[in-house]
Amino acid sequence: MATDKQQESHLVDEVETTGHEWDGIQEYNNPLPRWWLYTFYVCIIWSVGYWLLMPTWPLVSDFTRGYLGYSQRASVARDIEEARAAQSVYTDKIEKLSLADIRKDSELMEFAVAGGRSAFGVNCIQCHGSGASGGIAYPNLNDDDWLWGGDIEAIHQTIKFGVRSDHEDTRFGDMPAFLKDEILTASEISDVAEFTLTLSGQKADAASVARGAPIFAEQCAACHGPAGKGLREFGAPNLTDNIWLFGRDKSVIVQTVSNGRAGVMPAWSTRLDPVTVKQLALYIHVLGGGE
Amino acid sequence: MKAETSVQSKRPGQSERPGQSGETAETTVETVNVEAVNSRENRSLFKSREKIQPKRASGDFRRLKWIIMGLTLAFYYGAPWLRWDRGASAPDQAILIDLPAGRFYFFFIEIWPQEVYYLTGLLIIAAMMLFLMTSLAGRVWCGYSCPQTVWTDLFLVIERFAEGDRAARIRLDKAPMSVSKFKKRLIKHTLWIITGILTGGAWVFYFADAPTLLVNLVTLNAPSIAYITIAVLASATYLFGGHAREQVCTYMCPWPRIQAAMVDEHSLMVTYRARRGEPRADYAKDANWDQRGHCIDCNNCVVVCPMGIDIRDGEQLECINCALCIDACDDVMKRIDLPTGLIGYDTPANEAMRAQGLVPRLRLIRPRTLIYAAFIIFVAAVMLVTLLTRSDVGMNVLRDRNPLYVTLSDGSIRNRYTVKILNKFRDVRQFTVTVDGMPTAILSLTGGAIGESIAALTVRSDRLRSFRILVTTPASAINGAATAITLQLRNSDGEVVRESETTFRAPSPKRVER
Incomplete structure (x- = not known):
């Protein structure tokens, strides 16, 4: 007990107390570190500025806009614009050059095929599959058998106008229903x-x-x-x-x-821009090994 | 704070002024009545930090530390400015971490991202060196070359320049704010911040062409990440070197805890030779040194300590083995005409031997140190061999798995591979890819520009290019759903420079029959 007392008094001696005492129990005065406290105060001041400048508080049907007019949606839109601008070195060329000329430039080809691949992932995999290997009624685009032609121009035309689509330039062929139409028994x-x-x-x-x-x-x-x-x-x-x-x-x-059979492929020239259609054509052409 | 109240009072009868009562300057020892801030008795969990004001030491170890400090700082600040000619296709900075291009240049070595295992090797060697150093001579890393120690030393030099040595600084701390105090503080903090900015500034030069970046930094044209990095490092340097100091070593750094496992009774450590020093007593000119301990309790070892400990308490977690107390004590011992080395590098084993009256012996070669050394040599040798034998070309083959295979109209089977070819040469190279293990296979390139073919795959200097390569074989030539094949990369002379094993997938034989 004596040593406990000694230790206690030693500590009390060297550490400041708050001066409060309850039933002989004293409280040490060890507040938060000052740097912590000051950081906390700075954060509070910061938050007030933030409320004024940035969109912060939700209102009933709107929110406070902030004086800087910042919006994440606008920021993303700007980023996309910037990315488009950065790609324009290639996309401008793809737009202007013929498919044959694009294929002469290996760097441009790499860009076009990569772009075609991502456009394929958004627009085409629903029918043709993620690996473009198709399925029953949907052609496999990896092989060397092409219903409407496998050279780059033919593929481009198929994508542009579709097959049995609503486009006036659509590719069209008719496999009759020989039994239904009573042509054959x-x-x-x-x-x-x-x-x-x-x-x-x-x-x-x-x-x-x-x-x-x-x-x-x-x-x-x-x-x-x-x-x-x-x-x-x-x-x-x-x-x-x-x-x-x-x-x-x-x-x-x-x-x-x-x-009979009458599979349909939509015309993509009315849905996608010409650059994307060209990129898609080049990608499909590469998949098939290039006729 | 009570320990600091009677600081610097010279005890009467012990340290008279030179000339008084016929004494010479040599025998004057300044005794400081002070208790170490972090002394064993003072260490309390409930106490807030007390500022440590180390006094300037001078002596052999201090001189060694100045030299090491000069060399390490000179290397840190100077290295990005060294040039190394690599020809037109690569930067000419000797040490450069080119993050956008994914290259690390170190004089004649160029490391690509996939060779990052060299970094692993370097880290293993560094760790083992640290282990070896520690088992030989304790915390030499901490005491001499750790950036925390070096920069704290640098910040202390500035503090001393602005505010004077220990006694003056303690007086200044206590003095009420005045114009002169404010001026001193302002000078100190300004110089500290400038040092911090220069420290962070030197760091960014390792990541870009230094002369260009310097111009851009000054003209405010550098990328914002450069300014952010400088700001972060500058504030960290200012905080750690100026304010946190010994707390970084004691509370933040894991190494003091780990190093306990590296030292043993044969490791050299800064030691107070208690058998010689105790019982300590105040200095008396006519003392019989054989009857008493040699320690005159002058506390010079305490006031120079940057960690605020008393080395006479024995080995302690806080001690970074900076050896400044050795300098301080040797200085005193010379003045009072006693042999130096009351505090010195020694091993616990030797202390024990002396206690038994045996001749102490230094055992540097021990199983532990041999194992560390062998490990360093082994890793270094492995790294050297791989570095010397690494190829200037590389090939990486990825089998396309979607679809696994393609059946062509004539029934033959085609697989597609993405082949990445790496050209580390300083000029454009042409390669071709052939297949081994499938004699019927025909290779072709798809997706290249018109005119490009499998026979001449062109890769530019210092580049990686990927090719889509088709391997086609008649169905009749296949037995089994998977055939092991090897793709071979050949240079323009037709020699095989790289090989990569892969598989050729086909429908299972049952389906082929159908």
Whole structure:
């Protein structure tokens, strides 16, 4: 106890107390550090200035605007403007130059393809998929099979005006519904489907194939060509290759012939600016390996 | 504050003025009646900080510290101004951290962001050096070369210039505000702030071309981040060097806590040789030095201490081993004609040996120091080998996974790879990429400019360029969903300079058959 007392008195001796005493208990006077306190005061003064200058207080239907007129929305808009201005070195060139000329400049190409990629991510992946690998009824843009042509100008035109879209310059082709419109009977359709299988080297019933061949020549060759190689003017697919937009099985072919097909792609020239459309075309062209 | 009340009073009969009663200047010892601010008894958790007013020391260690201070400060302020010619395609600043371009230049070395592991190696070496130094000679880093110590020393020089030495400063602190006090304070703080600004100013020169930046800074054309950095560092320097001082070492720095694990009984540390010094007693001219301790309790070791401790209390957390108390004590010992070294670098083991009457011995080579040294040599060797053998070209292959593969109209399978080629040469280079492990594969470039082909991939000097490369192979040549292949980067002479293993994905064999 004696040492406790000593220690206590030693501390009391060297540390200031507030002078308050309750039942023999004294309170040390250890206020906040002064630098802390002053920082706190400075913050209070600062906040008053902030209230006046910046948007701060919510009101019933509005808020206090502040004398500086600052707004985050305007700030973002300004940032976007600045970014646009910074990109104009490239975008101006893309706007002016032809697609062939853009492709001569590797730096400009890099910019255009990167821009096309991000535009693709916003506008195209909904149907064509994030990797542009498509799906049933939506073409895979990575391969070398192009319904409407795979060179840069053809791709550009497809994107600009769309396929069976509401644009007057749209690409248009018509696969008739042979059964629905009573052009062919169900058994004739079955035969022509068997024949179609042989075009891409698939196994088929020989008797049906023999019956189907003249029907194909009569009904289908006009668009798909006598050898089934397709015709890009009408977007008629090549039936001899390994790529099938809706499926390679007989049942799918029968369904296609019976009911027709009419996939739609919108015209993007009415939705996007010409620079973005060009960038998209270049990106798609690069994806496919460049026809 | 009671400790400071009787400061600087000379005790009668002990430190008479020279000439009085026939004494010479040599035997005059100024005794200070003072208790160390942070002495063991005074240390209380409830006490607010008392300002430490270290007195100027002079002697061998002080001289060594001046030299180290000069060298370190000269390097810090001067290094960004050194030039190093690297040709037209790279900056000519010897030491430059080019953040926008992602390069670190250090004389003949150029580090790219992906080589940041060299920094790891440097940090490991630095840490190990610190461990080794500490196990050999205690906190030499803290005492001599830590920026906190060096800048505090610099700020003390300024304080001494403006307000005088310890006694004058204590008097000034107590004096009421007057014109002359205000003037002194103003000079001190102005010089401190200028020093702080120069310190922060020197820092930014490491990140940009120094002469250009200096002109821009002065003409207010420098980027705002430069001014912000200078302001932050200037205020930190002013705060740490001028005001916080020993508190940084005692409360903020983790190293004093860690270093306890690095020292052992064979580490050299600033030691008060208590066996020789105790029992201490006031100086008497005709004392029998064999009968009493050599410490005359003059407190000169206490007043020079920048940490405000009494070294005679033994090893303490606060002690940064700056050795100024050695200088102060040696000075006194010379004056009273006793051998120097009452306070000196010594090891606890030696103290124990002396106590047993054995001959003390310095053991610098110990398992601990050998392990630290071996580790430093090992890491340094690994870094040197990798630095000397690192290539001037690099290739990084990323297999595109969306889609995993593409089936072409003739049934063949195509994979796409993003190949990044790095050219660290000082001129434009052309490369080509070939594939190993798939003889049927055909490579082609997509997305390059017209005229560019896989045969000549052009990469500019000091650049990284990425290419989209297509690898196509007939379905019949594939067995399995994944085939291991190696992409080879060849220089214009056709030699393979880099290889990268990757896989070629295809539909599972079942699906190919269908």
